[in-house]
Amino acid sequence: xxxxxxxxxxxxVWKKLKEHAEEMKKPEYHLKHLVQQKGRLANFxxxxxxxxxxxxxxxxxxxxxxLLFELADTADVHRKYRAMAEGQKVNVTExxxxxxxxxxxxSSQSILMDGKNVMGEIDAVxxxxxxFSEKVHNGTLRGSTxxxxxxxxxxxxxxxxxxxxxxxxxxxxxxxxxxxxxFLSNVDSHNFETIKTxxxxxxxxxxxxxxxxxTVETMAxxxxxxxxxxxxxxxxxxxxxxxxxxxxxxxxxxxxxxxTFHMFDFIGGRFSVTSAVGGVPLSLYLGYDRFDRFxxxxxxxxxxxxxxxxxxxxxxxxxxxxxxNNNFLGYQAQAVIPYASPLSKLAPHIQQLNMESNxxxxxxxxxxxxNSSGVIIFGEPGTNAQHSFxxxxxxxxxxxxxxxxxxxxxxPEGRCRPHGVSNHQELWANLISQxxxxxxGKDAEEKTRxxxxxxxxxxxxxxxxxxxxxxxxxxxxxxxxxxxAFIWDINPFDQFGVELGKTIANDLRKEIxxxxxxxxxxxxxxxxxxxxxxxxxxxxxxxx
Ligand SMILES: O=P(O)(O)OC[C@H]1O[C@H](O)[C@H](O)[C@@H](O)[C@@H]1O
Numbered sequence: 001x002x003x004x005x006x007x008x009x010x011x012x013v014w015k016k017l018k019e020h021a022e023e024m025k026k027p028e029y030h031l032k033h034l035v036q037q038k039g040r041l042a043n044f045x046x047x048x049x050x051x052x053x054x055x056x057x058x059x060x061x062x063x064x065x066x067l068l069f070e071l072a073d074t075a076d077v078h079r080k081y082r083a084m085a086e087g088q089k090v091n092v093t094e095x096x097x098x099x100x101x102x103x104x105x106x107s108s109q110s111i112l113m114d115g116k117n118v119m120g121e122i123d124a125v126x127x128x129x130x131x132f133s134e135k136v137h138n139g140t141l142r143g144s145t146x147x148x149x150x151x152x153x154x155x156x157x158x159x160x161x162x163x164x165x166x167x168x169x170x171x172x173x174x175x176x177x178x179x180x181x182x183f184l185s186n187v188d189s190h191n192f193e194t195i196k197t198x199x200x201x202x203x204x205x206x207x208x209x210x211x212x213x214x215t216v217e218t219m220a221x222x223x224x225x226x227x228x229x230x231x232x233x234x235x236x237x238x239x240x241x242x243x244x245x246x247x248x249x250x251x252x253x254x255x256x257x258x259x260t261f262h263m264f265d266f267i268g269g270r271f272s273v274t275s276a277v278g279g280v281p282l283s284l285y286l287g288y289d290r291f292d293r294f295x296x297x298x299x300x301x302x303x304x305x306x307x308x309x310x311x312x313x314x315x316x317x318x319x320x321x322x323x324x325n326n327n328f329l330g331y332q333a334q335a336v337i338p339y340a341s342p343l344s345k346l347a348p349h350i351q352q353l354n355m356e357s358n359x360x361x362x363x364x365x366x367x368x369x370x371n372s373s374g375v376i377i378f379g380e381p382g383t384n385a386q387h388s389f390x391x392x393x394x395x396x397x398x399x400x401x402x403x404x405x406x407x408x409x410x411x412p413e414g415r416c417r418p419h420g421v422s423n424h425q426e427l428w429a430n431l432i433s434q435x436x437x438x439x440x441g442k443d444a445e446e447k448t449r450x451x452x453x454x455x456x457x458x459x460x461x462x463x464x465x466x467x468x469x470x471x472x473x474x475x476x477x478x479x480x481x482x483x484x485a486f487i488w489d490i491n492p493f494d495q496f497g498v499e500l501g502k503t504i505a506n507d508l509r510k511e512i513x514x515x516x517x518x519x520x521x522x523x524x525x526x527x528x529x530x531x532x533x534x535x536x537x538x539x540x541x542x543x544x
């Protein structure tokens with residue numbers, strides 16, 4: 001690996017930020033003082049349409065923000081973002097563009113990749129999804145025995161699953177098409193067996209989603225499901241459709257079923273929920289028009305992200321604050337805590353989006369990275385999180401939090417007011433109190449009751465959880481992820497780090513096949529630890 005080359009951590013502004021972080025440790029910059037400043041909220045919050053971003057409880061001052069904007073300029077983030085959105089091959093290791101933003105573009109402007117306008121293909125897939133979902137909903141398209149489809153089994157993993165699950169959960173209140181949605185992602189047979197108990201095979205439609213169509217888990221689950229449908233006397237292929245990239249092994253092959261929907265190699269898996277990956281299942285579940293409104297919301301944030309100047313650019317400001325927390329204040333983890341149950345699958349999606357994109361060790365030009373990139377993301381909805389891991393948040397190892405609040409719930413509130421307040425008001429009382437408690441802390445004589453405070457958080461507010469707002473939230477996190485990568489100067493669009501484990505699993509699979517086909521095959525040639533595990537698998541129990 002070359003030793004020299006541009007590294008953001010070698011720039012003068014990085015040094016200035018390091019010095020500034022030392023200064024910010026002084027007692028006068030404790031959050032309990034910062035939040036008292038006049039105009040703090042107005043000065044440290046941003047709003048764009050239905051999206052309010054409050055960073056008043058982050059450990060930042062005007063000087064911090066000025067330095068962070070200088071960092072953004074030094075990293076040339078706006079040019080990099082435009083290059084991405086305009087179809088340049090920013091995924092240099094795979095020689096691909098990263099055009100997830102094109103998946104929700106409705107502009108008449110061309111988006112060129114290799115001189116070809118990609119919008120033609122994208123529009124065609126959208127029309128195909130609309131027509132298909134309408135045929136399923138009006139009963140024109142039915143299962144092999146003539147029953148209308150009522151169960152959708154989404155078979156996919158990672159980027160071909162997590163985003164769709166997040167959005168489907170978020171918009172459950174709008175799922176009025178009479179469809180039950182099931183996710184078959186894990187190769188663990190419990191996942192498959194559980195779904196079997198919930199579906200009626202004759203009214204089941206499987207959507208096999210795999211960009212590569214080589215992912216072992218997805219292929220195994222698709223085979224299990226097709227074998228099961230056949231065992232029920234059904235023509236399995238009439239119960240399946242495929243979403244895959246153009247030219248993949250599953251593209252219009254025998255295994256693809258009634259219809260194939262294309263995603264494209266210029267859309268990365270974890271950025272693909274606005275493509276056919278999310279489009280096919282979500283249109284069946286919610287209706288195409290709601291999927292369209294979800295795309296519109298995402299598109300609006302894309303436009304804001306591309307054109308808003310740094311100090312007004314919400315995803316950029318939040319990316320900069322993330323880097324400030326991570327590289328300068330030393331926080332290694334970040335929690336995502338929505339005070340909204342429908343967002344219960346947001347954190348797992350952001351986990352993949354962020355950690356797979358930004359958990360890297362080299363810069364885009366292949367120089368060793370000498371600062372950490374990526375943080376550990378985790379989360380659960382509030383208030384549940386308060387009753388599980390918030391002890392550590394308040395008195396243990398500190399970590400910044402993204403709180404997310406929704407002004408109007410999806411369901412009208414009843415008249416019941418258990419403690420004089422509605423449940424939604426109770427939820428908000430907690431949302432407000434947690435951020436304050438973390439920031440301000442509390443003095444106490446008894447050490448066990450002392451709260452250090454000075455624990456940073458941001459709060460995102462949405463008016464409601466409409467399809468458009470869920471699209472906005474998704475696009476916000478996507479843009480924040482790529483802006484962080486552009487500042488660290490890494491490639492957020494490859495994921496070679498997931499390959500080594502797969503390669504070892506391939507070798508082990510060969511061993512297992514040998515034993516499956518020859519009882520005499522033993523594992524003596526393997527290392528002691530691996531041998532132990534393989535022997536236990538075949539023995540079916542732990543040693544006495
Ligand atoms: O869509 P597929 O090709 O089946 O890939 C599914 C997933 O598996 C891979 O291992 C990657 O880690 C993910 O980024 C990807 O989304």
